[in-house]
Amino acid sequence: MAVMWAALLLVGAICLLDLFLTLGVVRRLREHTAHLEKLMQGGGAMPATGLPEAGAVVGAFEARTLDGEEISRDVLSGETLVAFFSPGCKPCLEKLPGFLEHARHRIGGRSLILAIVAGGDSSEEMVQALRPVSRVVVEDGYDGPVARAFHVSEYPAFCLVDSEGTIVAAEGDVTRLALPADR
Template sequence: MPILTAAVVLVGLLCVLDLLLSFGIIRRLREQNETLKNVQRNAAAQPEIALPAGATVGAFSATTVGGAELSTADIDGTRALVGFFSPNCTPCKERMPEFIEYATGFEGKVIAIAAGNEEETADMVVRLGEVAEVIREFDGGDVHQAFGASGYPALCVVEADRTVLASGWEMSALPVPAKL
């Protein structure tokens, strides 16, 4: 009889322990659900990665890797495609081929900004140089400020009057080339 009593007490204790663990798991799942909701809300409310549509591009002046001077005056009166890329950015590496393909069909000036030093951006400069005038500039430089670039990749299509037509970090944010 004492063995049976001990077994019933042991099973009862195991059930109570299981119940406590189940409550802990449920509480943790609820916390994770709230965290996920907050992340989704914050992602929807994130600031633009570049100037939003309708904004006007600020004044800038820079030198391309080829030594040519490039300024705000060079995009006045013509449509421009501008892309900001960083060598340490995985999404940049994924979007660069799409940007290059988009740029080949783009009618207007194409400018690419490689953020980093000469050694880091060497491969990027070569690839982007096939379709764009490339500027090597660190984050926070004149061109970054003029376009409000706050992350990478930042992509913009600018109208002839320096008004941003579309911007974003994915190519889908830009208009279809035929609609330009």
Template sequence: MPVLIATVVLVGLLCTLDLILTVGVVKRLREHTELLSERSRGGIALGPGDEVGEFSVSSVDGEPVRDSMIESETVVAFFSPSCGPCKEKLPKFIEYARGVPRGREQVIAVVTVDGPADAEAAAPSLSALAPVARVVTGRDADAVADACKVRGFPVVLKVNRSTDGRLLVMTDEVDVERPALTSY
């Protein structure tokens, strides 16, 4: 009889431990689901319908680039030289940008750099982007990234003015695999 009681107590303790661990796993899964759903809703930048903040910067060519200058549908892309997916997406984006109807006027490429090593690594990207986009880098890139609330890379947004004059994100899922002319 004492062996039976000890066995029942042991099984009860194991079940209690299992229940505690299961509750912990379920709690953790809910946290991960929230994080994943936030990311899929464009959590690394502004999403469709969100208003772009104000910015006033200069391109690497010295051209002014301001939010107030954007009057028609414009593509704004964000890259980082230390980002693996950026290196894969950059050539596709350059091809896409070549097909944008009004060219550089409707394309802004933002290349963020963190220190001298990043700046050196960004040089080829900057020269490749210059013919097809108004390129912004350095502190100016940070200002544009802040205006679009970019927290990850790569990001390609399409922005435009609303009827009330606000600059809004049209889409945060620009397909750079397809020619720009068919997506406008």
């Protein structure tokens, strides 16, 4: 009889532990949902992939390139290629050489290419590689003003933007991005 009571107490304790863990998961899901809703209130579309959707309008932003040029949605002209990198991101480091090669041959050159590097001080080597082929903006973190305006939460990200600030295409690899200006 004592074994049965001990087993019953053990099962009860396990059920209580399971209840507390389930309540914790529900609480985290609510926080996560609230965070996603807050991100989506920015006015553009951000699918589950973390890349902006084609057809979304880039939000307003202001930034300064390392060359001192003021950049905003209004100064994007033609078909601007915008790339988002982070020095701490292994896929970014793997895709950087392909982007650099593509940028060297892109019609319109450096004036139609904008690279955003999220990483602050640790980004010097990446920035030096990007500067000859693109205008470069360094943001302190992954949610800087340009990344928020484009609704980018996945790195690397490559976007083609028209003169009106509409995203024509977005991919996680520049080689999969349809770039009509390159024909």
